[in-house]
Amino acid sequence: MKRIIFTGGSGKAGRFAIQHFLDHGYQVLNLDRAPLNNPAVATLLTDVTDSGQVFNALSHFTTDNPYAMAGWSPGPIEGLVHFAAIPRVGIVPDNETFHINTMGTYNVLEAAVKFGIHNIVIASSETVYGVCFAATHRDPEYVPLDEAYKVDPMDSYALSKIVNERTAQAFATRTGADITALRIGNVIAPEQYPDFPGWFTTPERRKRNMWSYIDARDLGQITRLCIEKRGRGFQAINAVAGDTSSDQPSRALMAQYYPGVRIIGDLPEFGTLMSNRLACEVLGFQQAHFWRNEVPKG
Ligand SMILES: NC(=O)c1ccc[n+]([C@@H]2O[C@H](COP(=O)([O-])OP(=O)(O)OC[C@H]3O[C@@H](n4cnc5c(N)ncnc54)[C@H](O)[C@@H]3O)[C@@H](O)[C@H]2O)c1
Structure with a gap:
């Protein structure tokens, strides 16, 4: 069984991405400050801003530690996904x-590569394009x-996400690791689809997101594809629906x-x-969840 370590797996996006990995035969260890209500996943409560905690947490699962948690034994790790953040x-x-976003990412990347985990995905964001949280x-x-x-x-x-991309690039350059920074669009959990009709009548509410979205389950697919498509070094890839x-x-x-904003291409x-x-061509992403099939009728 392939094993991955996931940080921030107790959050909105992480719990669906973790379920996607489980559904594809992976064993998952979750590192988060908060527990995850999923009996198939061991969660080690860890603060990723504390380098000591991160190194110690990884040692539980990569070395011969007799205190390894139930359902998880030490051994090779396929990859690591870092979602923990504000x-x-x-x-x-x-x-x-x-502080939390940049130091958390630095600590996780450093510990991962020093434990020999050279296949990593980090959560970046659509906001790096500068529109979403602009002052005006x-x-x-x-x-x-x-x-x-x-x-x-x-x-x-x-800014923290840009710094994280540069941090990831530096670790990839230094170690040869594959690290993908996913520029994630607005994550939609399945229970949010009933909100869509309200957004249709007020399009300005999603203007700052450029009306982008990514179903949380499709984000799981993209994240898994990043782990499985090796040999790309550092790469930033948008994770959004088509x-x-x-x-x-x-x-x-x-x-x-x-x-007046230029529209390029078809x-x-x-x-x-x-x-x-890029997600489609490089990773082979195939969108499985479209709002048109998910929004309740009537
Ligand atoms: N939700 C979105 O629309 C969206 C869009 C773009 C990018 N992202 C990114 O995706 C990732 C997941 O986002 P989300 O929506 O699931 O957020 P979330 O807040 O629901 O989940 C984040 C998780 O990280 C954990 N966490 C926070 N600080 C921590 C720390 N110091 N140590 C350990 N765990 C910590 C939290 O407990 C939580 O479980 C984040 O990196 C976020 O920046 C999210």
């Missing part, structure tokens, strides 16, 4: 967001936003809310304004 601005003070309205230079875009965010959360979360055509949304009628071409 997931937006406004939850804790800005300096704490920056900000036009992107072009859409669909792709991984070649010159990122320049102004908020502490997106359609928007709006019932309006994408060009109509742009004309109303971002007039844009399907309801095509995403945040490119998922």
Whole structure:
């Protein structure tokens, strides 16, 4: 059985991604400050901002530790997924967001590579494109936003994610590790689909997300594909659905809310304004969950 370590698996995105790994035959160990209500997964309560805790936690599962937890024995680790973070601005003070996200990522990456885990995924964010948490309205230079875009965010959360991408790149360069930074779009858990019709009548509410979304289960698929597609070194990849979360055509949304912004390439009628071409072409992502099939009828 393939085994992975997952940080932040008790959160909104992590619990679905973990279930996806379990459904594909993986054994998963979760490191999180909070417990996870999943009897198939061992959770070791760990604060990732404390390097000592992270090294110690990994030692439980990578070395011959007689105190290893029930359901998990020491042995080779296929990869590590790092989702633990403060997931937006406004939850804790800005300096704490920056501190937890950047030091947590540094500590996890350092411990992982020093324990010989060279196959890693970290959670970056759509916010690196600088639109989502900008102080005031900000036009992107072009859409669909792709991984070649010159990122320049102004908020502490997106800045922490940019720093994390650079940290990951440094560890990949130093060790030869495969590290993918997933620029995750707005994560939608299955229970959120009833919210969509309300968003259709107020499109401005999702304007800052460029109407992007990613079903939490599809995010699980993308995360697993990153672990399984080796040999890519450091790479940043958008993790978004191929359609928007709006019932309006994408060009109509742009004309109303971002007039004058350049649209490059062929844009399907309801095509995403945040490119998922790399996820599809490099990872082989195939979207399984579309809001049009998930939103309750009537
Ligand atoms: N939800 C989204 O729409 C979205 C979009 C883009 C990126 N992301 C990123 O995806 C990841 C998961 O987001 P989420 O929505 O599941 O967030 P969440 O807050 O629901 O989950 C984050 C988890 O990390 C844990 N955590 C926080 N600080 C920790 C620490 N110091 N030590 C150990 N665990 C800690 C929390 O207990 C929680 O279980 C985050 O890195 C987030 O920045 C989320």
